[in-house]
Amino acid sequence: MIRTIGLIAGNELRRLFKSQLAWVMLAVVQLLLAIFFYLLLAQYMQPSAASAGLTAVVVSGLYQIAGVVMLLVSPLLTMRLVTEERRYGTLKLLLSSPVSITELVLGKYVGIMVFYCLMLLMISLMPASLAFGTQLDLGQIAAGLIGVLLLLSAFAAIGLFISSLTDSPAIAAISTFGVLFLLWIINIAGTNASAGMAALFAYLSLLRHYTHLLTGVFNSTDVLFYIIVSVFFIILSIWRLDAERTYG
């Protein structure tokens, strides 16, 4: 089980890095966030902002923006996960091999998560460089890191499921972007609704749980929220691919 998942994840990563997409994406994200990092640092150096801590302003600020940037690029990474296998017929190779659909889906998910971890590591090198000159709040950084990882895990699971629905990468990308963006801003929809609906919409928002973690509040409901979203969409992907064998 673990071996097969690792095998599929490894192949996913290998193919990602064979395409220019992965490299360009790492470069673009790094460049954009480096600019934001500089701006946040410059803002912190202003005397007025100095009341908040360095970690809160610069590190959490950077992870906050990283979440938005990843919302934009994540659909482009997940769009090809299943669509391409279907389009090139390689899904038949996997399905005729001694590989279960659960292993297939988990392999894809793990592959993309390893890529995200790599991206996160590169992003985190920037705030880590501050440790040379000052004391960082490691607890808050850890909470923020966990927050980004959980957020990316939800992005990956949702993207994986949507890519299992179609054989066109473009359709998968735009639909995933729509769903992620909707879940990001859904708390706004609740502003004019009744108290109960507002609470529900606020709860469903990917953003709100993320903000909690960034400020260093490690609330288990927030963590659980992302885990539930990830597991839910992974299970849906498995069902979807299994149903395709029977009804497709």
Added chain:
Amino acid sequence: MENEILISVQELSRFYGPQRAMENVSFNVHRGEILGFLGPNGAGKSTTMQVICGVLAANHGAVSIAGHDIHEAPRLAKQHIGFLPEQPPLYNDLTIDEYLHYAARLRGIRSAAVTAATAIAKQRCGLETSGARLIANLSKGYKQRVGIAQAIIHSPSVIILDEPTAGLDPIQIREIRALMRALGKDHSVILSTHILSEVQSLCDRVLIINQGRIVLDQPLAQIDTNNGLPSGIEVSLHTPPAVDTLLGLDGVASVTRITEDTLRIDFHPAVNATDAIIAKAVADGWGLYKLNTSGTSLETVFMQLTAGDNEAHVDAEDAA
């Protein structure tokens, strides 16, 4: 274990919505047997093959590979399967070596044995020198060879090939046929094709499927009573004789006049009257200037069974 049943298909049915792709398909394939799978386009060949490999699930019926049910014990059953779909399942961004390594690992070959397995598969498919080439840059024939290589890399006991010689040049076709003949000695091979001569030169048994049903399941030797000889000839003569003269020759069943000097002569089954006709033509000065063999008995059978709306339904049991 010469007569061991490696593939057992029982009353398999598969529908795409209300549309029938295959219905009540049953057959067995033994070890060392090459089964030719024939049928017009859209007859259900690819669907049947995909159901046997577990790529698609059947609506009814059961498939068992080397004694393992594909639905109940998919992992055990699929270890014995090598499958080449109609479109070779290739990752364009990998090299041949990378791809075959991945395919080998997926099929459960231990990492220590992967390099050796890849080398053997490449050698059997004539890819020894091209391991470092990117699959995206390969010609269609080479892609087809890589597709065959991935199907045999784990030396499975059951090899299922959907149109394996499509897109190959004549030399490659000959090589691949030789390879399949070698594989057929101690594996079970199912091979679908449009080329009737391929079935004649390779297969032990023929299965014809039309509109989702098996219309014929017979050893090739029983169908091809002419042993691959033509069922008739087409001759062009400068001074053609009367039709009755030809009908008087031994083995001639019927004569049809196509044009003024071209005749189609059909033989009785299992008789080849070509020699007699040529001898007569020379002796009587008919001025024979062209002779084409036309069709074999397999072709005749195939045409009869697949023409029209499934009138000729030969029951599998009756035929066998």
